[in-house]
Amino acid sequence: MRETRTATNCIAGCFVCNGSDAMWTSKNAMALAARHHDATGHETWADQTLTVRYGGHDQQQSD
Numbered sequence: 001m002r003e004t005r006t007a008t009n010c011i012a013g014c015f016v017c018n019g020s021d022a023m024w025t026s027k028n029a030m031a032l033a034a035r036h037h038d039a040t041g042h043e044t045w046a047d048q049t050l051t052v053r054y055g056g057h058d059q060q061q062s063d
């Protein structure tokens, strides 16, 4: 049986306020970037990363 773990991570920011440095790293970062654009008209960005791990050295869940 193969153990598969997936996690998504999203960071977002505003080019006008903070350049390419992330301003939001929570799960709703994408929504915050969208709302910030709606409120200010600024150009905002959001990057979502999908992380997948198959198996692992120890069978126990460490987190």
Ligand SMILES: [Zn+2]
Binding pocket: 014, 015, 016, 017, 018, 036, 040, 042
């Ligand atoms: Zn802004």
